[in-house]
Amino acid sequence: MRPVELVPLGSGRYRVTVDQSTFEITVEVLEDGRLRLTHDRGVSVLQVTDSDRKRFVRIGSADFVVERVDVARAGRARGSEDRLESPMPGVVTKVLVAEGDDVKKGQALLAVEAMKMEHLIRAPRDGRVAQLRARAGEMVNGGVPLVELQALESG
Amino acid sequence: MFQKVLIANRGEIACRIGGTLREMGIRAVAVCSEVDADALHVRLADEVHLLGPAEPRASYLNIEAILAAARASGAQAIHPGYGFLAENADFAAAVEGAGLVFLGPTPEQIRSMGDKRAARSIAERVGAPVVPGAEGDDPGALARAAAKTGYPMLLKAALGGGGKGMRVVHDEAELREAFEGTRRVALSGFGDASVYVEKRIERARHIEVQIAGDGQGRVTHLLERECTLQRRHQKVVEESPASNLDPALRQRILRAAVDVAREVRYRGVGTVEFLVARDQFYFLEMNTRLQVEHPVTELVTGIDLVRLQLEIAAEGRLPLGKEEVVPRGHAIEARVYAEDAAAQFLPQAGTASRVRWPRGAFLRVDAGIESGDAVPVHYDPILAKIVAFAPDRPLALARLARALDDALVHGVVTNLPFLRALVRAPEVERAGVDTEWIEREFLHAFAALAGAPAPELALVAAALTDGRSASRAARSGESETPRETAFHAAGPWRLPGLD
Numbered sequence: 001m002r003p004v005e006l007v008p009l010g011s012g013r014y015r016v017t018v019d020q021s022t023f024e025i026t027v028e029v030l031e032d033g034r035l036r037l038t039h040d041r042g043v044s045v046l047q048v049t050d051s052d053r054k055r056f057v058r059i060g061s062a063d064f065v066v067e068r069v070d071v072a073r074a075g076r077a078r079g080s081e082d083r084l085e086s087p088m089p090g091v092v093t094k095v096l097v098a099e100g101d102d103v104k105k106g107q108a109l110l111a112v113e114a115m116k117m118e119h120l121i122r123a124p125r126d127g128r129v130a131q132l133r134a135r136a137g138e139m140v141n142g143g144v145p146l147v148e149l150q151a152l153e154s155g
Numbered sequence: 156m157f158q159k160v161l162i163a164n165r166g167e168i169a170c171r172i173g174g175t176l177r178e179m180g181i182r183a184v185a186v187c188s189e190v191d192a193d194a195l196h197v198r199l200a201d202e203v204h205l206l207g208p209a210e211p212r213a214s215y216l217n218i219e220a221i222l223a224a225a226r227a228s229g230a231q232a233i234h235p236g237y238g239f240l241a242e243n244a245d246f247a248a249a250v251e252g253a254g255l256v257f258l259g260p261t262p263e264q265i266r267s268m269g270d271k272r273a274a275r276s277i278a279e280r281v282g283a284p285v286v287p288g289a290e291g292d293d294p295g296a297l298a299r300a301a302a303k304t305g306y307p308m309l310l311k312a313a314l315g316g317g318g319k320g321m322r323v324v325h326d327e328a329e330l331r332e333a334f335e336g337t338r339r340v341a342l343s344g345f346g347d348a349s350v351y352v353e354k355r356i357e358r359a360r361h362i363e364v365q366i367a368g369d370g371q372g373r374v375t376h377l378l379e380r381e382c383t384l385q386r387r388h389q390k391v392v393e394e395s396p397a398s399n400l401d402p403a404l405r406q407r408i409l410r411a412a413v414d415v416a417r418e419v420r421y422r423g424v425g426t427v428e429f430l431v432a433r434d435q436f437y438f439l440e441m442n443t444r445l446q447v448e449h450p451v452t453e454l455v456t457g458i459d460l461v462r463l464q465l466e467i468a469a470e471g472r473l474p475l476g477k478e479e480v481v482p483r484g485h486a487i488e489a490r491v492y493a494e495d496a497a498a499q500f501l502p503q504a505g506t507a508s509r510v511r512w513p514r515g516a517f518l519r520v521d522a523g524i525e526s527g528d529a530v531p532v533h534y535d536p537i538l539a540k541i542v543a544f545a546p547d548r549p550l551a552l553a554r555l556a557r558a559l560d561d562a563l564v565h566g567v568v569t570n571l572p573f574l575r576a577l578v579r580a581p582e583v584e585r586a587g588v589d590t591e592w593i594e595r596e597f598l599h600a601f602a603a604l605a606g607a608p609a610p611e612l613a614l615v616a617a618a619l620t621d622g623r624s625a626s627r628a629a630r631s632g633e634s635e636t637p638r639e640t641a642f643h644a645a646g647p648w649r650l651p652g653l654d
Contacts, residue, residue: 002608004618014619018611027619035616046616049509049565055617056509057609061560061575064609065568066617089504090532091210114502114532139532142503 001069082130084121084147090114092134092146101129102152109147110134127151156469157181157231157256162196163221164236166523167539168447169196172234175461184228186221188214190531195523202228209533215239218246222253232256232468234461238535241444242269258464260422260443261370267419268441271314278438281418283411286430286437288353294334297352298327304354310334312341313349320344323355356437358589359430361385362397364412365452367463369473370422376409377456378482380448384583386500386593392577393448394487395455398548398586401434408436415441423467424449424460430590447490447540450519454486454544485551486544489559489574493536496573497605504532508566513558517544520558530567538569548586552578576601
């Protein structure tokens with residue numbers, strides 16, 4: 001994760017802090033919607049396209065896809081591996097477990113298929129299926145939570 | 156000639172076929188699934204018929220619905236494109252049974268070339284070399300055959316395809332060990348427990364020959380294509396002619412392809428595929444359809460292969476002169492897919508909100524989407540093919556690199572960064588690759604490139620657009636968020652798929 005801070009200084013100027021460095025830029029929005037950024041190393045023209053949490057950024061002939069991170073959500077997922085998300089947009093083709101089932105690490109829980117490719121979602125550790133948010137045949141987007149796993153009480 | 160033709164496909168190939176139909180004054184009938192009702196191939200057609208829900212089985216593989224659309228529209232012929240029903244003998248038979256013309260070979264030709272055993276024996280009959288191997292149910296006999304040709308060998312289902320259950324074995328012990336498992340996969344996957352063992356051809360190139368036949372025994376070739384740049388047996392970049400191919404070997408390959416097609420009195424256009432290693436070549440299979448990569452052949456021969464298909468079907472003869480086709484210049488194609496090369500090439504879907512295909516002299520783009528079009532999850536992720544043409548290979552490659560740089564697809568992640576790096580690899584520039592080179596060597600190099608952090612300005616621009624929408628909202632009174640705090644709230648950002 002790379003936090004970005006922008007402080008407007010007026011008339012299109014900003015103070016930018018990113019990767020522990022701080023510099024100033026001037027931003028102009030061109031007629032075709034592209035951004036012209038003037039900075040101490042020169043001028044760059046960029047095209048930015050919004051798509052949900054993603055931003056597609058074109059600089060010259062290079063493309064970058066950056067994604068806005070929901071800090072609270074990222075923290076939860078990192079903390080407990082309890083929420084398994086759809087790896088890509090697709091169709092849920094198989095649901096191999098039911099709510100309340102105990103599952104073993106590595107066990108296949110469901111299958112998502114897109115463009116002739118099947119992707120199995122497996123349990124990252126032993127646990128119990130607390131909540132199942134997918135039905136077979138259902139279409140899902142990428143990054144959508146499909147299964148909530150609950151830790152089994154030890155002992 | 157036909158007055159009306161139905162295109163039983165979608166995406167770039169349906170658009171490309173429609174283009175030739177319009178040039179010939181033939182009305183183009185599109186078919187579509189429910190999710191494709193606004194797709195480009197529908198917008199370009201003269202008439203459209205809905206097939207059914209998105210799932211291919213209910214739409215583009217639904218033979219009944221396609222025949223009903225053909226009847227309702229009054230189309231006289233059906234072009235199957237590639238994929239879907241293009242190599243389905245039952246479909247070809249059903250089309251002919253309905254009194255329509257199938258723009259492809261006969262059902263029997265599709266059937267015999269689709270059966271690996273039958274295809275191999277046709278090749279053997281005309282003296283085209285096949286990969287040395289043996290079929291059987293007795294591991295001892297297979298081991299004896301393997302000892303004769305030499306390890307490593309490939310063990311696979313006799314009727315299998317697509318690498319399913321395929322194992323590389325290095326000696327007799329490994330062969331005996333893998334035998335039972337392969338038998339099981341063969342029986343469950345293909346309904347026949349027969350196992351086939353064949354020599355593993357290492358460091359091979361993929362060379363294929365475009366052929367055309369009149370259905371009565373006259374067959375001509377339209378040069379070779381090289382499709383050695385593959386990832387997991389999927390072609391990525393294709394070109395014509397092949398480079399650094401010994402002229403005598405090339406002639407033998409072209410002749411073998413023509414002989415195979417003539418043996419079955421092939422009708423229409425097709426492709427005979429070979430593996431080439433050093434001075435040896437081996438028959439792989441014959442594809443009884445228009446190939447994805449057909450544009451490179453069209454550019455170096457000047458022949459429109461879809462027009463050729465229509466003329467063969469309508470006139471029952473090959474509308475080509477007797478003289479051998481000679482290549483004019485060099486053409487190279489790259490396939491643009493909706494897949495994330497930085498994340499195990501996972502297929503992507505969504506809305507391609509901003510699309511700009513490259514333009515310029517000596518460029519051809521066969522695309523299935525424009526800005527704002529949906530990329531549905533249900534179908535093959537190919538979005539477009541970008542093809543460059545030049546008097547020689549280095550210039551064609553340079554033009555392709557430029558064209559890939561100019562291409563822009565935002566809203567759906569594509570393999571464009573992968574293609575841009577690939578066409579600039581020194582091994583590709585000097586044509587020193589084999590069919591496994593991408594996976595063996597190039598993917599590591601690309602991972603390092605894809606894993607490099609985005610430049611600071613990319614993050615700044617992304618954060619700025621957040622601020623812009625927040626400030627628009629503030630101006631319109633929807634939100635009390637002052638500009639300053641909106642900007643402070645922007646970020647953090649990351650490159651998806653890499654952590």
